[in-house]
Amino acid sequence: MNSKVILLTLICFLVACGHSKTEKNHIYKDANQVKTEDFNTFLKRFSAEKDFQLSRIKYPLISKYYDYDTDKFTTIITQKEEREFGSLNKKNYIKKVTKEHPEKYILNILLDDTGIYVDYIFELINGKWFLTTTIDQST
Secondary structure: OHHHHHHHHHHHHHHHHHHHHHHHHHHHHHHHOOOOOOHHHHHHHHHHOHHHHHHOEEEEEEEEEEEOOOOEEEEEEEOHHHOOOOOOOOOOEEEEEEEEEOOEEEEEEEEOOOOEEEEEEEEEEOOEEEEEEEEEOOO
């Protein structure tokens, strides 16, 4: 009889330990989930705040522009110390935002009747938005 009580107690203990471990893993998993930053909120800050903008550029920044002499795109790599703040809130900018997929947005800026046409590509990295590439298709 004593051995049955010990065996039953041991089984209950093992089941309780297994349940506790599952709960701990569930809590740990939830703690690792990263909350995704809202793109529109990010873009407002990125467009207006120098320090925020410079902190949210993935370096080295890839910039492409169309070279009409060679009739192809040329790539420039910009390091952090070379980048300057550029306000994206100018009144004469015509802006269009396109969601390529949940982790990629493209902000297109053009100036009417000037030939200026630039795409800013933003990607979600660890729950935060970063400028990763610019493509200047100006004429």
